[in-house]
Amino acid sequence: MLCGVGGHVPPSVVTNADLAARVDTTDEWIRTRTGITRRHVVDPGTATSDLAERAGAAALESAGAATVDAVVLATTTPDHPCPGTAPKVAERLGMSGTPAYDVNAVCSGFVYGMATATGLIAAGLADRVLLIGADAFTTLLDPEDRDTVAVFGDGAGAVVLRSGDPGEPGAVHAFDLGSDGSLADLIMVPAGGSRYPTRGTVPGAVPRAEPGAEPGAGDVWFSMQGRAVYRHAVRRMTSSSRAALLRAGWTTGDVDLLVGHQANIRILRAVADELGIPHDRACVDLDQVGNTAAASIPLALAHAASSGALREGDRVLLTAFGGGATWGSCVLTWPKT
Known part of the structure; x- marks a missing residue:
């Protein structure tokens, strides 16, 4: 709950x-x-x-x-x-x-x-x-x-x-989770872990050529393959959302608010379109805060609650795609807050 x-x-x-x-x-x-x-x-x-x-x-x-x-x-x-x-x-x-x-x-x-x-x-x-x-x-x-x-x-x-009763407002009803390690290089900070430790890194060094090589200066920064991320994010968030809804016994028409990971307005709209959820039932606060990674969905929930966009008993669908690659969805009813 x-x-x-x-x-x-x-x-x-x-x-x-x-x-x-x-x-x-x-x-x-x-x-x-x-x-x-x-x-x-x-x-x-x-x-x-x-x-x-x-x-x-x-x-x-x-x-x-x-x-x-x-x-x-x-x-x-x-x-x-x-x-x-x-x-x-x-x-x-x-x-x-x-x-x-x-x-x-x-x-x-x-x-x-x-x-x-x-x-x-x-x-x-x-x-x-x-x-x-x-x-x-x-x-x-x-x-x-x-x-x-x-x-x-x-x-x-x-x-x-x-803990609580499944019939209460605030109940968490179902999940869907998934991952695909073959997509790890889509979203990555290459250096800093055990594969490419940063010890001994020389600023301006040539980027690594093969496993075991010293990381280059650029490898300590986050990198993302934007177009591929967009494609996989829309597909996985959509399919995961459908799976979670099915487990809860809901349809997309039952969803009062879609709260997707706030990565990109185009991704959010594409997922809503694929699910047949009107844009006015898709929460958007990335315009003011950007992509805040793991903070994205709870920040959006806090914003929706404080603005009155969420009311007690509303049916909410959460969905996200992230590095790993990982994805997941959750359906719940909104409590009195």
Whole structure:
């Protein structure tokens, strides 16, 4: 059962005009290709845990809960490669000793986290779970790469899940999850892991030629094959949505609000069209925050709830596609928040 929601974005804003002043792009080019007009970015010294803590606190307040039995953090930008960031977030929220761990499924992370959190509850390991999606994704970007700096922003969103009756508003009804490791190079930061450790990297070095080679300077930055990502994202989000709806016994006509991963307005509209869901029933907030990766869906939920676009009992479809490649969908009814 979903019983609370909250979000947080850092205060610093970068507009399309700001980007046009430092890289080869224009406001029109960004808006027509992505639908984004501005994004929030972390200041130096602000980390994913800082964003996650604030969103988590907002979700706990929304749920009227001081503590939970577990904390799950969906992120691709942990504070450190080791250890995970969730225990630190739990400790800062006053829950030292509470089980806490990270989930990394990139932009599908929140949906995967929903499945993980509901599984903890179904298994009797927790009565309440705080699920946070948080990413400081701009820390992975080459500041000179117009194709990525135009798309991504930073932020965090969170929900509180509790045990309950399937007939109650807030009930989580069904999931569909999937992955395809052959598509790993579509969305990737090549260096920094065990395959290409960054130790010994020389700025300006020639990029790696084969496995085991030293990473080049560019390999430490995020890369994305935009056209291929678009094609796979639309196909997988559409098929996954249909599978989750079928498991819940719903049709696309039953969906009051489609909340897709906020990657690109064209992807969101294409998925809605494929599913036969009118655009006015597809949530869009990427124009103000950009693609916030694992924070994308919970931030969109928080925005829809605060704006009145979500009402108690509304049937909601969540769907996402991310690096890995991963994808997933979830259907739920909206609670009184």
